Amino acid sequence: MEAGGHETPERIGDRRLAQAILYAPLVVFLSVFFYAPLVWLSYISFVDQDTGSLTLRNYLEVFTSPGYLRVFAISLAIAMETVAATLIIALPAAYYLAFGARSGERPFLIAGFLVPFWVDFLLRAIAFKNLLYVLGLREGYVATLIAMVYEYLPFMLLPLYASLSVIDPSVIEAARSLGAPRSMLLSRVIIPLSMPGIMVGALLVSLMSLTEYIVPSLLGGSQVFTVGMMIYSLFLEGGLWGLGAALSIVIVAASMILAFYASRLLAVNRNAV
Amino acid sequence: MALPSPGGGYAMVRGEPGGVRIAAWLIIVALIAPFMASSAASEENVLKVLNYSEYIDPEVLKIFEEMTGIRVVYDEFEAAEEAWAKLKVGGAGYDLIIIAHSYVQLAIDQGLVRKIDKSMIPNLANLDPLIAGHPADPRQDYAVPYMWGTTGIAYVEGCVADPPRSWRQLFDEDYISRYSGKVSLLSEFSEVFEAAMIALGYDPSVRDNWNGEVAREVARLVGSIKEHLVGFYGASEYMPALANEQICIAQAWNGDVLVVREENPRVNYVTPEDGTLFWVDYMLIPRDAENVEAAHKFINFLLDPEIAARNVKFVWYAASIKKDLLVDLAESTGDSELMEILEDPLVYPPENARLIPSPVLDQEMNKLLEETKIAVQTGEVPGERSSLPLYALMAIVVAAAIALIARKRA
Numbered sequence: 037m038e039a040g041g042h043e044t045p046e047r048i049g050d051r052r053l054a055q056a057i058l059y060a061p062l063v064v065f066l067s068v069f070f071y072a073p074l075v076w077l078s079y080i081s082f083v084d085q086d087t088g089s090l091t092l093r094n095y096l097e098v099f100t101s102p103g104y105l106r107v108f109a110i111s112l113a114i115a116m117e118t119v120a121a122t123l124i125i126a127l128p129a130a131y132y133l134a135f136g137a138r139s140g141e142r143p144f145l146i147a148g149f150l151v152p153f154w155v156d157f158l159l160r161a162i163a164f165k166n167l168l169y170v171l172g173l174r175e176g177y178v179a180t181l182i183a184m185v186y187e188y189l190p191f192m193l194l195p196l197y198a199s200l201s202v203i204d205p206s207v208i209e210a211a212r213s214l215g216a217p218r219s220m221l222l223s224r225v226i227i228p229l230s231m232p233g234i235m236v237g238a239l240l241v242s243l244m245s246l247t248e249y250i251v252p253s254l255l256g257g258s259q260v261f262t263v264g265m266m267i268y269s270l271f272l273e274g275g276l277w278g279l280g281a282a283l284s285i286v287i288v289a290a291s292m293i294l295a296f297y298a299s300r301l302l303a304v305n306r307n308a309v
Numbered sequence: 310m311a312l313p314s315p316g317g318g319y320a321m322v323r324g325e326p327g328g329v330r331i332a333a334w335l336i337i338v339a340l341i342a343p344f345m346a347s348s349a350a351s352e353e354n355v356l357k358v359l360n361y362s363e364y365i366d367p368e369v370l371k372i373f374e375e376m377t378g379i380r381v382v383y384d385e386f387e388a389a390e391e392a393w394a395k396l397k398v399g400g401a402g403y404d405l406i407i408i409a410h411s412y413v414q415l416a417i418d419q420g421l422v423r424k425i426d427k428s429m430i431p432n433l434a435n436l437d438p439l440i441a442g443h444p445a446d447p448r449q450d451y452a453v454p455y456m457w458g459t460t461g462i463a464y465v466e467g468c469v470a471d472p473p474r475s476w477r478q479l480f481d482e483d484y485i486s487r488y489s490g491k492v493s494l495l496s497e498f499s500e501v502f503e504a505a506m507i508a509l510g511y512d513p514s515v516r517d518n519w520n521g522e523v524a525r526e527v528a529r530l531v532g533s534i535k536e537h538l539v540g541f542y543g544a545s546e547y548m549p550a551l552a553n554e555q556i557c558i559a560q561a562w563n564g565d566v567l568v569v570r571e572e573n574p575r576v577n578y579v580t581p582e583d584g585t586l587f588w589v590d591y592m593l594i595p596r597d598a599e600n601v602e603a604a605h606k607f608i609n610f611l612l613d614p615e616i617a618a619r620n621v622k623f624v625w626y627a628a629s630i631k632k633d634l635l636v637d638l639a640e641s642t643g644d645s646e647l648m649e650i651l652e653d654p655l656v657y658p659p660e661n662a663r664l665i666p667s668p669v670l671d672q673e674m675n676k677l678l679e680e681t682k683i684a685v686q687t688g689e690v691p692g693e694r695s696s697l698p699l700y701a702l703m704a705i706v707v708a709a710a711i712a713l714i715a716r717k718r719a
Contacts, residue, residue: 085672086672101680101683102687103680103683103684103687104683106687106688107683107686107687110687169555174490174539175539175540256540257538257539257540258494258535258536258538258539258540258541259535259536261683261686261687266683269498269679269682270679273497273498273499273678273679274675274676274678274679275672275675276672276675276676276679279679
């Protein structure tokens with residue numbers, strides 16, 4: 037953008053090519069492994085499984101059946117509660133890491149916070165189930181939520197820490213010396229400045245936890261049934277591919293819209309800072 | 310040692326340590342063997358068989374080889390999907406594949422199996438008419454029953470003072486609330502649905518009973534006991550949970566309970582008196598089988614009472630031939646080990662058991678199952694408690710998010 041005025045058309049062409057080479061590997065990879073299957077999936081979602089003709093019936097069913105809406109609502113509630121809980125737990129820790137911790141202490145703390153997440157997440161979920169039994173907790177909504185929070189804490193903690201650590205400490209000093217009480221320091225300085233981190237963290241955690249399958253199916257017991265479990269069931273147990281595909285497409289579309297708006301909000305935010 | 314096999318078409322969980330490693334080897338062997346066999350043995354008479362793991366007495370293969378001079382290349386698989394993948398491509402070099410009944414209709418419809426030449430299998434007369442009559446292929450035109458088992462109720466003695474005798478009792482809220490949080494139903498919702506049908510007095514093997522009206526009744530019944538369930542457990546979950554007595558009652562498959570009983574003798578099994586569903590594993594000759602004649606010979610051989618008796622003793626599952634033939638054999642040869650297995654209610658259901666063939670599901674039935682499952686899981690059934698708190702919570706979250714965004718924009 038900034039240097040564009042000085043370049044000849046050929047040079048701009050060269051630059052475009054160079055840029056294309058930069059993002060080509062990612063585009064090729066995602067096209068083969070995500071977008072092409074997604075197109076195929078969306079085709080399946082429009083096919084009537086009985087007759088093989090094109091139809092909107094699958095979508096009609098997804099949107100009009102109270103059961104599906106309720107399952108979606110439960111998944112959304114779990115996702116939002118996971119976001120809220122991870123934020124509440126990670127924010128103070130990230131703040132301490134960024135401003136409180138001595139520089140020698142920091143690597144140890146970060147390592148200490150991240151080690152528990154190195155175990156493969158399926159193994160972790162199974163181990164968690166046994167741990168909850170030891171603690172006297174049974175499968176259910178609470179168990180699912182605790183395990184989800186555990187699962188997604190790093191995805192909240194790391195973006196928060198990244199955004200907090202770039203805040204200039206003198207800004208905080210200034211607010212303090214100008215007499216801002218602690219609550220105002222938090223609400224008017226720290227949280228607004230860490231908003232990009234909060235947004236990224238919330239986006240990552242909410243999108244991943246919305247379609248989570250393993251944790252609720254292992255720890256939900258008879259009380260929890262989520263979108264991920266329903267998609268699994270429609271495809272693999274019921275063999276109802278059209279319906280399962282329609283539901284998946286709706287979820288993917290909702291996620292994309294959410295991601296799009298969040299990143300726009302983020303862009304607005306960055307310009308404001 | 311003749312360890313009971315859980316490989317009866319559903320549960321593929323190994324109780325013994327090292328099982329995974331063995332399984333990995335078996336899969337590797339299963340992948341390589343057909344190629345090696347096809348290059349080495351083009352001249353001699355070879356029969357290639359694919360079966361569930363630990364689902365045959367290896368002696369039986371030797372006897373067949375000695376009797377007929379046909380060399381048997383025998384491979385094993387863990388999950389029915391693996392065998393189905395082979396069937397899908399015409400058999401992948403195999404001449405005989407054994408697979409769960411739920412795949413049989415699909416295989417026939419898609420033209421993946423050969424018609425059975427009944428004149429080559431006189432031992433078809435040995436088949437138990439009840440097992441042979443399973444709707445997967447009631448006339449044995451394409452598929453011949455190998456072994457079978459049941460879905461019933463497992464319980465832990467000591468934990469349960471008054472063991473359930475029927476599905477009606479298992480689905481009774483007064484009864485089940487006494488063991489609240491210690492009861493599991495199967496993760497395969499079709500099994501839950503069919504058991505609830507029996508509890509309600511409907512025969513699941515009658516296609517007309519699979520309608521919306523019955524589905525709503527089932528949803529209401531399962532919904533009424535849901536809060537007392539610890540979960541919908543597959544074999545990999547209910548087997549260890551029964552063994553270490555974390556749960557007291559589980560809807561379960563007989564073969565799995567046999568495995569658990571080895572570990573914890575307090576675990577027992579009930580064939581519900583109001584009806585017990587049975588499943589059947591079938592022998593199929595794939596479309597592209599090369600040695601069709603030998604495959605027929607092998608099927609006939611396996612239906613021989615002496616051979617079937619060997620397999621029953623080895624795998625602890627019920628054979629597809631008439632039980633009387635095996636009882637006669639045990640009596641005439643004084644085989645007390647065989648007799649003991651024949652009298653074990655975990656292998657052979659008691660005489661008075663009401664056996665119902667587990668139905669072959671079509672797409673409409675699958676749809677009904679999925680709808681009912683969602684109804685049960687979401688409480689979208691009349692008479693269930695409301696989910697108002699959930700909506701209130703969501704409303705608060707959404708309102709907070711909007712407020713936050715609005716403040717940012719301002």
